[in-house]
Amino acid sequence: MRIDILSLFPEMFTGPLTESIVGKAVKKGKLDIKVTNFRDYTTNKQRHVDDYPYGGGAGMLLQVQPIYDALADIMQQTKTKGRVILLDPAGKRFDQSVAEQLSKEEHLTFICGHYEGYDERIRALVTDELSLGDYVLTGGELGAMVMIDATVRLLPDVLGNEQSASGDSFSTGLLEYPQYTRPAEFNGQKVPDILLSGNHQKIAQWRQKEALRRTWLRRPDLLEGYPLSIEEQQMLAEIKMQEHE
Incomplete structure (x- = not known):
């Protein structure tokens, strides 16, 4: 399985994705993880990835262009879109059955948001919108870590005992x-x-x-x-x- 992560804070993933079960899966060659800072894809000189919402309102919204270009680059590398997951409080609640579905995929991409929310056109780029629960986090990074951990442990030959996950x-x-x-x-x-x-x-x-x-x-x-x-x-x-x- 390949997992791509789009985040403004890629360093947050260094520990959680290199230790324990996820880290072992990478070492075994069962998992390939790439973390991309989508700020690298912005086209403005200030390297901004957010802007004020049209019509006014509080907070800033993530712009569609950097995320669109980052996803296009990933698709060019992998030759497949796979499942593209937007971490969002309005999404479907993540649970074990969702983790089991995701574990059967060959390629997953997680988009971790920040600020007030997303330009609505970003939603047209994804296949799934998922949430950990009825609360709001500072960003999508922690949610992505949880979902990745719950999914990766279900991959074949990742756990020492195959019956551990089923029970x-x-x-x-x-x-x-x-x-x-x-x-x-x-x-x-x-x-x-x-x-x-x-x-x-x-x-x-x-x-x-x-x-x-x-x-x-x-x-x-x-x-x-x-x-x-x-x-x-x-x-x-x-x-x-x-x-x-």
């Missing part, structure tokens, strides 16, 4: 079940006996039930679109009775 919270539609490691007892808190039993069938049932319990208690909204099996319906009924006792 994550939200990948299954539920929050992840509780997990434990050594020691078996710490400060009077013991690992559940079922996890020490060696009975893999019962362990799987316990994990599914606890995933349901955690989801129902913390994020019941996730269950609204989750297709419960008959066994899971029975588990959830037991959970509700236990929690109300």
